[in-house]
Amino acid sequence: MSDSLAPAAEPLARPLVQAPRGWHQASALIRRVWTFCIVEIQKLSHDPIELGTRAIQPALWMLIFGQTFSRLRAIPTGQVSYLAFLAPGIVAQSALFISIFYGIMIIWDRDAGILSKLMVTPSPRAALIAGKAFSAGVRAVSQVVVIVIIALLMGVAINLNPFKLLGVVVATVLGAAFFSCLSMIIAGIVRVRDRLMGIGQAITMPLFFASNALYPIDIMPAWLRVISRINPLSYQVDALRGLMVGTPANLLLDFAVLVVAAALGIWGAAVALERLVR
Amino acid sequence: MTPEELSVPAIECERLTHRYGDLIAVDDLNLRIERGEMFGLLGPNGAGKTTTIRVVNTLVPVQEGRIRVFGMDVMRRAMDVRSNLGYVPQQLSVEGALTGRQNVMWFARLYDVPRRERRERVAEALATMGLSDVADRLVSTYSGGMVRRLELAQALVNYPSLLILDEPTIGLDPMARDSVWEHVSALRTRLGMTVLLTTHYMEEADTLCDRVGLMHHGRLQAVGSPDELKARLGPEASLEDVFRHYAGADLSGNVTEQGGLRNVRQSRSGR
Numbered sequence: 001m002s003d004s005l006a007p008a009a010e011p012l013a014r015p016l017v018q019a020p021r022g023w024h025q026a027s028a029l030i031r032r033v034w035t036f037c038i039v040e041i042q043k044l045s046h047d048p049i050e051l052g053t054r055a056i057q058p059a060l061w062m063l064i065f066g067q068t069f070s071r072l073r074a075i076p077t078g079q080v081s082y083l084a085f086l087a088p089g090i091v092a093q094s095a096l097f098i099s100i101f102y103g104i105m106i107i108w109d110r111d112a113g114i115l116s117k118l119m120v121t122p123s124p125r126a127a128l129i130a131g132k133a134f135s136a137g138v139r140a141v142s143q144v145v146v147i148v149i150i151a152l153l154m155g156v157a158i159n160l161n162p163f164k165l166l167g168v169v170v171a172t173v174l175g176a177a178f179f180s181c182l183s184m185i186i187a188g189i190v191r192v193r194d195r196l197m198g199i200g201q202a203i204t205m206p207l208f209f210a211s212n213a214l215y216p217i218d219i220m221p222a223w224l225r226v227i228s229r230i231n232p233l234s235y236q237v238d239a240l241r242g243l244m245v246g247t248p249a250n251l252l253l254d255f256a257v258l259v260v261a262a263a264l265g266i267w268g269a270a271v272a273l274e275r276l277v278r
Numbered sequence: 279m280t281p282e283e284l285s286v287p288a289i290e291c292e293r294l295t296h297r298y299g300d301l302i303a304v305d306d307l308n309l310r311i312e313r314g315e316m317f318g319l320l321g322p323n324g325a326g327k328t329t330t331i332r333v334v335n336t337l338v339p340v341q342e343g344r345i346r347v348f349g350m351d352v353m354r355r356a357m358d359v360r361s362n363l364g365y366v367p368q369q370l371s372v373e374g375a376l377t378g379r380q381n382v383m384w385f386a387r388l389y390d391v392p393r394r395e396r397r398e399r400v401a402e403a404l405a406t407m408g409l410s411d412v413a414d415r416l417v418s419t420y421s422g423g424m425v426r427r428l429e430l431a432q433a434l435v436n437y438p439s440l441l442i443l444d445e446p447t448i449g450l451d452p453m454a455r456d457s458v459w460e461h462v463s464a465l466r467t468r469l470g471m472t473v474l475l476t477t478h479y480m481e482e483a484d485t486l487c488d489r490v491g492l493m494h495h496g497r498l499q500a501v502g503s504p505d506e507l508k509a510r511l512g513p514e515a516s517l518e519d520v521f522r523h524y525a526g527a528d529l530s531g532n533v534t535e536q537g538g539l540r541n542v543r544q545s546r547s548g549r
Contacts, residue, residue, distance in 0.1 A: 016348055016358075016361075016362050016439060017358075017361040017362050017436075017439075018358055018361065019357035019358045019360070019361045020357075020390070028390070031387070031390070032388065035384065035387040035388055038384075038387075039373070039376065039380070039384050042376055042380050043373065043375040043376060046375050046376065046377075046416060047375060111369075112369060112371050113367040113368065113369035113370075113371030114371045114372070114373065116332075116337055116365075116367050116371070117365060117366075117367055117371055117432075118388070119337055120335045120336055120337050120360050120363055120365045121360060121385065121388040121389060122357050122358075122360040122361045122388070122389065122390075123388055277337060277338070278338060
C-alpha cells in the first residue's frame with residue numbers, strides 16, 4: 001500500500017532526526033533558553049516605547065513618594081537617607097510589577113496558539129519557562145538603569161563599582177525570574193485570563209508591602225515580620241540595598257534564597273505549563 | 279534508512295480514547311497512516327479531529343491506547359517524535375511583535391538547524407512560501423493568508439518528516455486558501471513528507487488527499503481514498519454525500535438521525 005502512495009523515492013530516504021541525547025541534552029537546554037531569550041529581546045527592541053512607559057511609575061515613586069517621606073523623617077533607615085534606602089526597594093518593586101504580568105502573557109500565548117506550537121518543538125518545558133523568566137529579568141534590568149539614573153540625579157550616592165552593579169543585575173534577574181514563575185504557576189492553576197488579572201492585582205501589593213522595600217523589617221508588627229521573612233522580595237531588596245547603597249546585608253543568604261526560589265519557580269511553572277494547554 | 283524502517287507507518291493509533299471530564303472526544307480510534315501519504319481527517323466541529331491531532335503531536339498525553347509516530351511511542355519518545363514534526367495549529371499563531379524572518383529563525387533555532395545553514399534555510403523557507411519581500415516587516419502588518427504561509431514556513435524550516443495541519447485554511451478567503459494548498463502540495467511533492475490535516479471543506483479534501491478519514495462523535499466512520507468512498511455510494515456521489523451516509527450527519531454537525539453536536543473547545547480552554 002505504501003509503495004503506490006509514496007511519491008518521490010529519494011526524499012523519503014531522509015533519515016529521522018533524533019533529539020539530543022546524554023550530555024548533549026544539557027547543551028541543548030542552554031541553547032533553547034538562549035533562543036527564548038533572543039526572541040524576547042527582539043520583541044523588546046521592536047517596542048522601545050514599552051520600556052519607556054514602564055519607567056514612569058518607578059520615577060513617580062522616587063520623585064513623589066521618596067521626596068515626601070524623606071521630609072517626614074519617620075522611618076529609621078540607619079546611616080543612609082530615606083531616598084537611598086528607597087531606591088533599591090523601587091528597583092525590586094518594578095521588577096515585581098513587570099514579572100507578575102507574565103502569567104497573563106503566557107495565557108495570552110496559549111489562547112493565541114503560540115504555546116501549543118512551542119510545546120511540540122523539541123524544547124524542554126523548563127527551557128521555555130526559563131526563557132520567559134529571563135525576559136522578565138531583561139525588562140526589569142532596564143528599570144534598574146532608569147532608577148539608578150534618577151537616584152543619582154536626586155543626589156543619592158549609588159555605588160557604581162562594576163562588580164556591585166553586576167550583582168545588582170543578577171539579583172534583579174533572579175527576583176524577576178521567581179515572580180514571573182510564580183505568576184505563571186498561578187496561571188496554570190486558574191487557566192483563564194480574567195481570573196488571573198484579579199489574583200495578580202490581589203497579590204502584588206501584599207507582596208510589596210510585606211517586604212522591606214519601603215521600611216525596615218524591624219519596625220513591622222511581629223506577624224508581618226514573619227511574612228516578610230518568607231517573602232523572597234525581602235531578600236532581593238536586602239541584596240540590592242547592600243550592593244547599591246552599602247547598607248549591611250547578608251549577601252550570601254540573599255543570593256542563596258533567590259537562586260533556590262528561581263529554580264523552584266522554573267520547575268513549578270514548567271509543571272503548570274502542562275496543565276495550561278490541556 | 280533501512281527498508282524495515284521505511285515500511286514503518288508514519289502514524290499508528292491503536293484504540294485511542296480521550297476524555298475531557300465526562301465527554302468522550304475520541305472514542306476507540308484505530309488509524310494507520312503510511313509514509314508519504316497526505317491524509318485528511320474530516321468532520322464537523324466537535325468530531326474529535328483536533329483532539330486526535332493534539333495527542334498525535336505529543337501536546338496532550340495519551341490517556342488510553344497507543345500512538346506511534348514513525349514507530350516511536352509518543353509517550354516514551356516525545357522529544358524524538360517532536361524533532362521530526364512540523365505543526366500548524368488552528369489559530370493564526372505567530373509572534374506579531376517580530377518580523378517574519380525572526381519568527382522563522384526562532385523555529386530554526388528550536389529545531390537545532392545547524393548554525394551555518396540557518397540563515398539560508400530560513401531564507402529558503404520564506405521564499406518557498408512567497409514571503410521574501412515582506413520577510414523583514416513586522417508580522418502584525420501581515421494579512422491572514424500571509425500569516426498562514428509564514429506558519430507553514432516555520433513548520434517547514436526543520437524539513438519535518440511529518441507535517442500536521444489543523445484546519446489550515448479556516449478563516450481564509452478563497453484566494454488565500456488556494457494559495458496555501460498550492461504551497462502545501464508543491465512542498466509535499468518536493469520533500470515527500472507525510473501530511474496529516476484536518477478540514478471541514480470537503481472539496482479541498484477531495485482534490486488534495488490520498489486518503490481521508492471521516493470522523494464523527496469521536497469515532498472514525500469510514501476510511502479510504504476519496505474516489506473509493508464516493509464509488510461505494512454511486513457515480514454521482516460527492517464526499518459530502520459520503521459523509522452524510524456514514525456519519526448520519528451533515529458537515530455542519532446537524533445530525534440527521536441521532537445524537538447531538540458536542541463542543542469540547544470550551545472545556546479545553548478551561549472555562
